[in-house]
Amino acid sequence: RFGWRGFTDAAAKDWLELTPDRVANIHKDGGSILGYSADGCQVEQVLQVLEERGINQLFVLGNVETCRSASDVQLGAIAKKMKLSVVFIPKSIENNFPFIDKCIGFDTVVQGAVDAIHRVQVAASSVQGGIGIIKLGSGFMCLHAVMASGDADVCLLKAVPFEPKIVMEYVGKCIKGKGYAIIVVEDGAAAELVTKWREKLAQDGGISRNPVGGSMDECVGKLVPRVHSGSSLAEDRQYGRGTESFDVGQYLKEFAIEYFQQQGQQVTVRLSTPEWYIRSMPAFASDRIFCNIVASAAVHAAFAGIMHTVVGRVNQRYVYIPMSIITEKNKPIVRETSRMYNRMIRATGQPSFQRLGHAKLITGRGDVRRAFTPEQGLAEMARDEQRYNTGAVPVVESASNGPTMPPPSSCRQSMELLDVDHQATEANG
Numbered sequence: 001r002f003g004w005r006g007f008t009d010a011a012a013k014d015w016l017e018l019t020p021d022r023v024a025n026i027h028k029d030g031g032s033i034l035g036y037s038a039d040g041c042q043v044e045q046v047l048q049v050l051e052e053r054g055i056n057q058l059f060v061l062g063n064v065e066t067c068r069s070a071s072d073v074q075l076g077a078i079a080k081k082m083k084l085s086v087v088f089i090p091k092s093i094e095n096n097f098p099f100i101d102k103c104i105g106f107d108t109v110v111q112g113a114v115d116a117i118h119r120v121q122v123a124a125s126s127v128q129g130g131i132g133i134i135k136l137g138s139g140f141m142c143l144h145a146v147m148a149s150g151d152a153d154v155c156l157l158k159a160v161p162f163e164p165k166i167v168m169e170y171v172g173k174c175i176k177g178k179g180y181a182i183i184v185v186e187d188g189a190a191a192e193l194v195t196k197w198r199e200k201l202a203q204d205g206g207i208s209r210n211p212v213g214g215s216m217d218e219c220v221g222k223l224v225p226r227v228h229s230g231s232s233l234a235e236d237r238q239y240g241r242g243t244e245s246f247d248v249g250q251y252l253k254e255f256a257i258e259y260f261q262q263q264g265q266q267v268t269v270r271l272s273t274p275e276w277y278i279r280s281m282p283a284f285a286s287d288r289i290f291c292n293i294v295a296s297a298a299v300h301a302a303f304a305g306i307m308h309t310v311v312g313r314v315n316q317r318y319v320y321i322p323m324s325i326i327t328e329k330n331k332p333i334v335r336e337t338s339r340m341y342n343r344m345i346r347a348t349g350q351p352s353f354q355r356l357g358h359a360k361l362i363t364g365r366g367d368v369r370r371a372f373t374p375e376q377g378l379a380e381m382a383r384d385e386q387r388y389n390t391g392a393v394p395v396v397e398s399a400s401n402g403p404t405m406p407p408p409s410s411c412r413q414s415m416e417l418l419d420v421d422h423q424a425t426e427a428n429g
Contacts, residue, residue, distance in 0.1 A: 041069035112278035113145035
């Protein structure tokens with residue numbers, strides 16, 4: 001129980017037997033019957049416990065880092081010549097596995113985030129100059145939740161730089177137009193700005209003060225090490241304790257309060273971190289079906305003796321993927337030039353929040369163009385068109401459509417997958 005901690009912690013070693021009666025209705029409950037933790041994996045101890053208990057099949061659920069740990073366990077078992085099959089199932093609110101369409105539970109956490117955004121929107125619209133800041137755990141969850149809710153005015157991500165002053169200028173326009181504004185921010189965004197802010201607080205002797213406009217419970221994030229934990233930083237990080245101090249949510253909150261005070265404008269700013277609320281939601285029907293299919297494929301793989309494998313859905317097909325393909329590939333991130341980010345921009349209507357001279361305008365074709373002023377932006381677009389027409393931009397010839405841009409390198413990648421959807425295979429001949 002409780003992730004890798006169940007192999008090392010004395011209290012967590014009281015393993016839970018999953019009988020048919022015990023798991024009959026767990027799909028209707030939120031949270032996790034097994035529990036979860038942020039502990040690291042002690043490979044030698046894990047292998048020792050598995051060998052002592054006579055376990056020859058290990059099913060692991062988690063994020064990409066957990067997949068790397070599961071791979072280490074499998075390779076360690078092979079080195080020791082242990083009869084052990086490790087099968088991994090992607091489960092992460094970040095939904096950032098290479099090649100995998102989506103992780104189990106992602107639809108549910110997105111809906112939880114949508115509900116949280118809606119509740120903050122209702123609260124913000126009930127006060128004068130309401131500004132609601134919702135901090136979510138991953139960029140992909142931010143994108144999907146913002147697009148699905150339709151309530152957010154601003155979406156801020158780690159991969160896209162922004163100037164908080166420009167953000168607040170736009171927030172002021174939203175408040176002037178409808179009386180409130182909703183900001184969705186990814187946990188870990190503006191890391192450099194937050195670091196400088198914390199350093200300034202430390203110089204001013206205010207790092208231990210109470211947060212402005214809210215309690216410390218609202219400000220727990222992933223970036224900042226705990227100041228007084230009673231143990232080493234490594235132990236804090238191992239047991240998920242090294243994360244208590246000011247983060248991007250509180251930074252934006254205090255920046256907004258100070259900015260609008262200087263403007264002489266009355267606002268009410270509130271910060272919401274609904275991660276535990278989201279994790280407590282029962283699985284949606286789509287996720288229940290998805291889990292059922294993936295779980296069956298995982299068990300079939302283990303009983304067939306397949307080792308070092310990930311079970312997931314790629315291009316709408318359920319497949320077995322070697323763990324090495326997942327662990328050796330960089331995790332996908334939200335990019336400013338991606339179509340998904342472009343769709344989010346259209347949903348919120350937000351402009352670029354980068355400083356003057358560095359702002360970017362994303363067009364419908366997916367091109368990124370600088371937009372200093374409308375006149376300069378049009379002039380630069382004209383120059384780009386001229387370069388394209390004169391051959392300055394590399395092109396490849398297409399027999400049917402004429403010159404086209406060269407395909408991305410990802411289109412040239414190949415990967416061998418074992419299809420586990422036998423009925424679909426037979427139906428396709």
